[in-house]
Amino acid sequence: MKIQIYGAGISGSYLYNLLSQNGFEVGIFDVRKEPDCRCAWGFSYSETKELYREVGLNVDDYVLSKPEYVILNGKIWLKNREVVILDKKDIMRELWRFELRDEGGNILIDATGSSRAVLPRIKNDSIYTTVQYIERQDLDENIYIHMIKTGYAWAFPLGNGRWHVGAGDITKERAFELIRMLRETYDLKDSDKACVCFGRIRLLPPSKCKPIVYGNVYGVGEAVGCVSGTGEGNAPSLKCAKILYDCLINDELERYEERVLREFWWIEVEHDFVSAIQNGKKIKALRLLPKVISVESKRSVKHSFVTMKKMLSMLI
Numbered sequence: 001m002k003i004q005i006y007g008a009g010i011s012g013s014y015l016y017n018l019l020s021q022n023g024f025e026v027g028i029f030d031v032r033k034e035p036d037c038r039c040a041w042g043f044s045y046s047e048t049k050e051l052y053r054e055v056g057l058n059v060d061d062y063v064l065s066k067p068e069y070v071i072l073n074g075k076i077w078l079k080n081r082e083v084v085i086l087d088k089k090d091i092m093r094e095l096w097r098f099e100l101r102d103e104g105g106n107i108l109i110d111a112t113g114s115s116r117a118v119l120p121r122i123k124n125d126s127i128y129t130t131v132q133y134i135e136r137q138d139l140d141e142n143i144y145i146h147m148i149k150t151g152y153a154w155a156f157p158l159g160n161g162r163w164h165v166g167a168g169d170i171t172k173e174r175a176f177e178l179i180r181m182l183r184e185t186y187d188l189k190d191s192d193k194a195c196v197c198f199g200r201i202r203l204l205p206p207s208k209c210k211p212i213v214y215g216n217v218y219g220v221g222e223a224v225g226c227v228s229g230t231g232e233g234n235a236p237s238l239k240c241a242k243i244l245y246d247c248l249i250n251d252e253l254e255r256y257e258e259r260v261l262r263e264f265w266w267i268e269v270e271h272d273f274v275s276a277i278q279n280g281k282k283i284k285a286l287r288l289l290p291k292v293i294s295v296e297s298k299r300s301v302k303h304s305f306v307t308m309k310k311m312l313s314m315l316i
């Protein structure tokens with residue numbers, strides 16, 4: 001059996017290493033000649049550590065910072081439990097010890113993220129635009145967020161005074177406006193930028209990203225909706241690749257789609273929650289709140305019903 005992976009981002013590079021280290025014949029191809037270095041360096045620590053251990057990588061060697069709080073709109077302070085900022089660029093360099101090649105195979109993997117270049121297009125896809133800078137700021141090492149109904153801006157510490165500052169929203173103009181609001185809320189200076197770039201993120205849960213499997217093509221990661229309602233796609237995409245790997249070694253590929261849908265039930269709940277907020281459905285959002293709190297308290301920050309209700313009141 002020959003496996004060909006398209007896309008060497010988070011999920012593709014991980015899956016390649018899992019497969020090649022365990023004796024599979026596998027090729028990988030990416031439209032880039034070197035790994036993507038953009039924002040997206042926030043990881044849910046415990047899950048990421050366990051998953052990367054499978055390919056011999058110790059995430060503790062890549063920690064840039066462990067922010068103490070996540071601060072929402074300058075008003076709500078949530079104690080951080082699990083979010084670490086990892087040097088994603090270095091992790092990707094470590095995993096990119098392959099030659100990119102496209103030789104086809106019996107099994108094709110679509111790991112092309114928001115492009116979803118191999119699987120059929122999704123009806124009513126939902127792609128948000130992102131803008132990101134690397135810049136210098138003089139701030140305590142917390143995660144600073146400014147959110148509105150449709151998107152949010154962030155400042156993530158990279159250590160040594162360097163920060164990722166960015167935003168995602170329906171349009172580029174709105175993302176720029178969110179960054180302006182973030183600067184105003186936290187008094188961030190608008191200078192000392194090392195670079196700027198644009199990106200895209202798919203905000204749809206797996207159940208709305210079907211087909212997940214199409215003939216001999218298997219989707220992993222963001223291509224099949226492994227991104228939470230808050231835009232967390234790193235650990236979920238790794239997890240998705242691991243599920244595919246487990247199905248391959250156990251000769252259970254026919255169970256892959258069902259396992260993805262089952263594993264990421266919490267992503268479905270979070271997207272329901274976000275869409276309730278966006279559509280002004282406060283009662284529905286309140287009903288979903290306990291589940292969201294329970295999930296996020298385990299994988300990111302300590303939430304409470306009171307703080308989350310306060311956040312809801314700011315948005316609806």
Ligand SMILES: Cc1cc2nc3c(=O)[nH]c(=O)nc-3n(C[C@H](O)[C@H](O)[C@H](O)COP(=O)(O)OP(=O)(O)OC[C@H]3O[C@@H](n4cnc5c(N)ncnc54)[C@H](O)[C@@H]3O)c2cc1C
Pocket residue numbers: 006007008009010011012029030031032036038039040041042043044111112113114115116117130131132166199200201220221222223226227231232233234235237
């Ligand atoms: C600005 C921004 C900030 C984010 N921040 C965070 C964060 O802090 N924490 C978090 O958990 N998640 C974050 N995310 C989400 C997270 O980065 C993604 O969900 C995750 O990288 C998805 O992994 P993936 O492997 O599915 O796709 P990707 O990592 O995006 O990889 C896709 C790869 O496919 C390649 N590709 C595209 N088209 C083709 C093609 N036709 N043929 C071959 N290769 C192709 C691309 O070059 C890329 O290398 C962020 C996203 C954005 C845009």
